[in-house]
Amino acid sequence: DRRRQFEDRRRQLDDRQRQLDQERRQLEDEERRMEDEYGR
Secondary structure, eight states, X not given: OHHHHHHHHHHHHHHHHHHHHHHHXXXXXXXXXXXXXXXX
């Protein structure tokens, strides 16, 4: 069923997008922490 394939792919993309958002947030947190440590 093509629609089913389509929905599966969309779900995978959504999952990957959520993962990327999470990683980006972690990166930004680490950058902020490093700026705090070395910014003084």
